[in-house]
Amino acid sequence: MKSLSTNEIRQYWLDYFADHGHMVVGSSSLVPADDPTLLLINAGMNQFKDTFLGLEKRDYKRATTSQKCMRVSGKHNDLDNVGPSPRHHTFFEMLGNFSFGDYFKQDAITMAWDLLVNKLGLPVERLWFTVYTDDDEAMRLWIETGAAPERVLRFGKKDNWWSMGDTGPCGPCSEIHYYWGDLDKQVADGVNKDDEYLEIWNLVFMQYDAKADGTLVPLPAPSVDTGGGLERFASILQGKDNNYDTDAFVPIMDRIQQLAGQSDAERQANLYRYRAIADHARACTFMIGDGVLPGNEGRSYVLRMILRRAARFGKLIGFDQPFLAQVAEVVIDQMGSHYTDLPAKEAYIL
Numbered sequence: 001m002k003s004l005s006t007n008e009i010r011q012y013w014l015d016y017f018a019d020h021g022h023m024v025v026g027s028s029s030l031v032p033a034d035d036p037t038l039l040l041i042n043a044g045m046n047q048f049k050d051t052f053l054g055l056e057k058r059d060y061k062r063a064t065t066s067q068k069c070m071r072v073s074g075k076h077n078d079l080d081n082v083g084p085s086p087r088h089h090t091f092f093e094m095l096g097n098f099s100f101g102d103y104f105k106q107d108a109i110t111m112a113w114d115l116l117v118n119k120l121g122l123p124v125e126r127l128w129f130t131v132y133t134d135d136d137e138a139m140r141l142w143i144e145t146g147a148a149p150e151r152v153l154r155f156g157k158k159d160n161w162w163s164m165g166d167t168g169p170c171g172p173c174s175e176i177h178y179y180w181g182d183l184d185k186q187v188a189d190g191v192n193k194d195d196e197y198l199e200i201w202n203l204v205f206m207q208y209d210a211k212a213d214g215t216l217v218p219l220p221a222p223s224v225d226t227g228g229g230l231e232r233f234a235s236i237l238q239g240k241d242n243n244y245d246t247d248a249f250v251p252i253m254d255r256i257q258q259l260a261g262q263s264d265a266e267r268q269a270n271l272y273r274y275r276a277i278a279d280h281a282r283a284c285t286f287m288i289g290d291g292v293l294p295g296n297e298g299r300s301y302v303l304r305m306i307l308r309r310a311a312r313f314g315k316l317i318g319f320d321q322p323f324l325a326q327v328a329e330v331v332i333d334q335m336g337s338h339y340t341d342l343p344a345k346e347a348y349i350l
């Protein structure tokens, strides 16, 4: 298996899909450009919503991105998991490849397998695949591509049907899960249940536009929207059993510890608070960088809530002075090589 830093994984992904005919498109702002159904960007496909719906034409039919996402309000909300969970964040980066009426299930599955197994070297004996209840085609394609039949499982609407919100593009999906526990202890029943099974990549076969009354109107053309968690890939490729032990978070947690003047034992005793502060520092840095300010409504309220949550956890580990700006410096330092607007706005953000 390859060993890569978080910045290297992002680049590796974009390069792989560029080599396979995809346009490398920049992340959109966390603030949706023109979508009243969405408070904050929650998936890589958001910026392509109108392209899937056939309302907007682009001069490419394949795209790849690393998209800034927040899952802290609305349909996809992970806030309460942040801290205790080894894998959930308010802010994270979603790696994606997209087909707008170009390739469909076959190529999406073949490329996913090629990238994960042939290129990154993930061991097939740790991978599990899920498909929507009646998606025989996806099941067949995974098996033809190389998956052992007993490692391809069917799940229902809750797990294998993806929609952006109550309305908009949606369709059956197929997920890839990575098992990181003892090899001989894995069981099919653990998938979508136990923490040792990490969902790393979701392949959505976009086919419908969901209307407010529940009607599913077929999209102009079957399309593909995939999303892989960069921080989760980092945990695997760096041999860690949780995202917070990767190079995306360790320097941030080190800074918190240094500012708090705590010992390693104190850090360990306050682990969930450190994680939440590190997560929230990233979220606040990116939200402010994208022009959100704390306030009483909408996304401004979300920012204020995250900021206050970070401050409260900070207080609980002993801070009696503002500290978040100093933590944000590390975030900007780490991620500024890709998100070059961050260093440019550093003084403002801090």
Ligand code: SER
Residues within 6 Å of the ligand: 042, 043, 044, 045, 096, 162, 202, 203, 204, 225, 226, 227, 228
């Ligand atoms: N939109 C899907 C998701 O967010 C795949 O990118 O999981």
